[in-house]
Amino acid sequence: xxxVSNIPVLVIIIPLFSAILIPVFGRISRSFGxxxxxFATFFSFIISISLLNTVLTTGKISYRLGGWEPPWGxxxxxxxxxxxxxxxxxxxxxxxxVFAKKSVEKEIDAxxxxxxxxVYMLFITGLMGIIITGDIFNLYVFIEIASxxxxxLVAMGRKRAAxxxxxxxxxxxxxxxxxxxxxxxxxxxxxxxxxxADLSRRLPALYNSKVVLTAFAFFTVGISLKLALFPLHIWMxxxxxxxxxxxxxxxxxxxxxxxxxxxxxxxxSVFTLDFDIRVIPFNEILVFxxxxxxxxxxxxxxxxxNLRRMLAYSSVGQIGYIVLGAAIANQLAMTGGLIHIxxxxxxxxxxxxxxxxxxxxxxxxEISDLNGMGRKMPLTMAAFTIGALSMIGFPLTVGFVxxxxxxxxxxxxxxxxxVLVIIISSLLTAVYFGRIIERIYFRDSIGAGEDSNQIxxxxxxxxxxxxxxxxxxxxxGLCIVFGIAAFFPVSIAAKAANMLLGGG
Amino acid sequence: xxxxxxxxxxxxxxIVLMMIGFYAIIVKExxxxxxxxxxxxxxxVFLFYISIAKVKGGTAPIIWEKAGPYDNxxxxxxxxxxxxxxxxxxxxxxxxxxxxxxxxxSIEEDKILEMKEETVPLSIKGSKKNSEHLTSDSMLYTxx
Numbered sequence: 001x002x003x004v005s006n007i008p009v010l011v012i013i014i015p016l017f018s019a020i021l022i023p024v025f026g027r028i029s030r031s032f033g034x035x036x037x038x039f040a041t042f043f044s045f046i047i048s049i050s051l052l053n054t055v056l057t058t059g060k061i062s063y064r065l066g067g068w069e070p071p072w073g074x075x076x077x078x079x080x081x082x083x084x085x086x087x088x089x090x091x092x093x094x095x096x097x098v099f100a101k102k103s104v105e106k107e108i109d110a111x112x113x114x115x116x117x118x119v120y121m122l123f124i125t126g127l128m129g130i131i132i133t134g135d136i137f138n139l140y141v142f143i144e145i146a147s148x149x150x151x152x153l154v155a156m157g158r159k160r161a162a163x164x165x166x167x168x169x170x171x172x173x174x175x176x177x178x179x180x181x182x183x184x185x186x187x188x189x190x191x192x193x194x195x196x197a198d199l200s201r202r203l204p205a206l207y208n209s210k211v212v213l214t215a216f217a218f219f220t221v222g223i224s225l226k227l228a229l230f231p232l233h234i235w236m237x238x239x240x241x242x243x244x245x246x247x248x249x250x251x252x253x254x255x256x257x258x259x260x261x262x263x264x265x266x267x268x269s270v271f272t273l274d275f276d277i278r279v280i281p282f283n284e285i286l287v288f289x290x291x292x293x294x295x296x297x298x299x300x301x302x303x304x305x306n307l308r309r310m311l312a313y314s315s316v317g318q319i320g321y322i323v324l325g326a327a328i329a330n331q332l333a334m335t336g337g338l339i340h341i342x343x344x345x346x347x348x349x350x351x352x353x354x355x356x357x358x359x360x361x362x363x364x365x366e367i368s369d370l371n372g373m374g375r376k377m378p379l380t381m382a383a384f385t386i387g388a389l390s391m392i393g394f395p396l397t398v399g400f401v402x403x404x405x406x407x408x409x410x411x412x413x414x415x416x417x418x419v420l421v422i423i424i425s426s427l428l429t430a431v432y433f434g435r436i437i438e439r440i441y442f443r444d445s446i447g448a449g450e451d452s453n454q455i456x457x458x459x460x461x462x463x464x465x466x467x468x469x470x471x472x473x474x475x476x477g478l479c480i481v482f483g484i485a486a487f488f489p490v491s492i493a494a495k496a497a498n499m500l501l502g503g504g
Numbered sequence: 505x506x507x508x509x510x511x512x513x514x515x516x517x518x519i520v521l522m523m524i525g526f527y528a529i530i531v532k533e534x535x536x537x538x539x540x541x542x543x544x545x546x547x548x549v550f551l552f553y554i555s556i557a558k559v560k561g562g563t564a565p566i567i568w569e570k571a572g573p574y575d576n577x578x579x580x581x582x583x584x585x586x587x588x589x590x591x592x593x594x595x596x597x598x599x600x601x602x603x604x605x606x607x608x609x610s611i612e613e614d615k616i617l618e619m620k621e622e623t624v625p626l627s628i629k630g631s632k633k634n635s636e637h638l639t640s641d642s643m644l645y646t647x648x
Contacts, residue, residue: 137582144589151596160607164616167600171529174542174593181586182549188579189556 008063019121026114033117045090052083077134080496099471100246123149154243165238179222186215227259230293240312245356253349268500286327293320298428333409334497343398350387350475357464374441383476388433397483514555522548546590553583
């Protein structure tokens with residue numbers, strides 16, 4: 001066994017071992033935590049790129065953990081879909097880790113920095129594991145690793161409300177995971193297997209079984225809770241608002257994505273499109289729910305006064321787009337939904353990093369205090385503007401690409417009201433980001449923003465440190481790069497969509 | 505009807521247990537009682553897994569010369585993992601409750617929600633100072 005043949009498992013091993021190494025080296029010096037995290041996320045990112053590259057050139061990679069044959073042993077399977085999601089998560093994790101150094105020093109107590117990075121790496125381990133595994137029980141275990149570490153991460157926020165946010169997240173997260181566990185149990189009951197590929201071979205004969213329907217119901221509710229699909233989103237705004245900035249950035253851009261990934265995986269890989277449409281009208285229900293999520297998320301975001309809470313509600317709407325793509329389930333819409341996994345991660349990552357930079361420099365969290373920020377932090381605010389334009393779906397940004405494909409897919413399926421939903425939501429998004437952009441560029445900081453002035457000092461720029469500005473600008477830049485050079489991610493997403501819809 | 509219930513009584517117990525747990529999670533205001541609810545909820549799932557492992561007339565899955573039909577050991581193994589997860593969830597939750605009690609001075613959810621949200625301002629220089637408030641003195645937080 002050489003190193004190259006073991007590459008799939010390294011994606012998990014590296015962050016897992018760094019989570020163990022950090023407390024050990026943390027005894028020598030606190031600064032090791034960040035360096036080890038940086039190396040680990042960097043290598044995970046490089047490995048996930050090489051995995052995707054291998055998948056694109058030679059097809060699926062199947063890795064047998066411990067050398068056991070797939071239906072019995074645990075199998076790690078990398079195909080177009082999870083190769084692509086792995087790269088997205090790897091990229092965001094690496095960039096957010098670069099950003100983390102200064103932000104964590106400020107927001108986390110000095111003696112908790114080492115445990116913070118340790119738990120943070122466990123969270124990355126969980127994310128990577130969820131995405132790469134081909135075994136459904138292994139999936140559950142990784143969901144719990146990611147969830148348990150995210151409860152701890154959320155609780156590290158500065159305000160005491162972070163504790164209650166974390167507690168509520170824990171209760172709902174545990175219910176969700178237990179439902180998923182039950183779903184797995186019911187599937188095991190009728191099929192006797194836990195391997196996803198094996199399940200998808202055995203299930204079609206059992207599609208009318210009540211046990212399979214029950215399993216699917218438990219999966220749907222459990223995953224929707226994890227995903228924060230509209231009526232089940234209650235845990236999310238508080239968790240994102242009160243957690244440390246780094247945590248809200250990484251969670252907003254990756255944690256909801258793993259929910260979307262599991263939903264797509266269960267809907268299209270474990271079950272098939274045939275089941276989703278023929279046996280129960282699942283896709284119709286999802287189309288309805290995601291449309292409601294898109295509109296409701298945008299409307300509630302309008303009413304928010306706290307910047308991060310507004311971004312969280314906007315996430316509720318954006319998750320709707322990803323689910324909508326999966327629910328329409330034709331080639332174009334599916335491509336749109338999948339591409340939105342990358343695009344939303346880039347835009348929300350940018351916006352939450354900006355919120356983190358503002359908090360770092362000025363302590364501002366309320367939108368009404370943002371007056372005149374465009375002059376104080378020009379680079380950060382430029383990144384914010386790009387992210388906001390992208391959320392609205394301005395041409396030449398990534399947001400446009402995914403909305404374009406979703407709208408085309410909706411028209412293709414003859415569901416023209418959905419185009420209306422997308423347009424209305426874009427307009428609402430324009431309103432709630434527009435009012436912030438107006439504040440940061442066209443209003444004087446004298447007046448409502450007086451408090452912030454006292455903190456910053458009377459005049460002049462006070463840009464965040466380079467290690468925070470640079471990752472923010474890189475993410476914002478990628479929003480434009482992938483908006484113009486859209487063919488590259490789209491080609492991968494199209495292949496993944498084709499695979500999921502049964503085209504090979 | 506009675507026979508139908510009795511024949512699969514462990515599944516009925518699983519459903520009843522699960523609903524008791526779920527009820528506690530939703531209705532109880534005390535944070536620790538909610539965690540007990542979560543525990544009952546998860547235990548119900550363990551019972552479900554153990555039930556599906558049973559083979560008619562099966563014995564413990566141990567290999568020896570007189571081995572007859574034996575129960576499926578895989579769900580047992582899976583649920584060992586499940587128990588570990590459940591214990592860790594409880595540990596994290598209890599740790600959180602301790603911190604909540606220090607910060608709010610109460611573990612009744614309705615009382616906590618009533619309290620005005622006192623925010624600890626982000627101090628620009630000494631973030632250490634905040635932490636001392638959070639960990640040592642609970643009285644600084646409670647405004648009643």
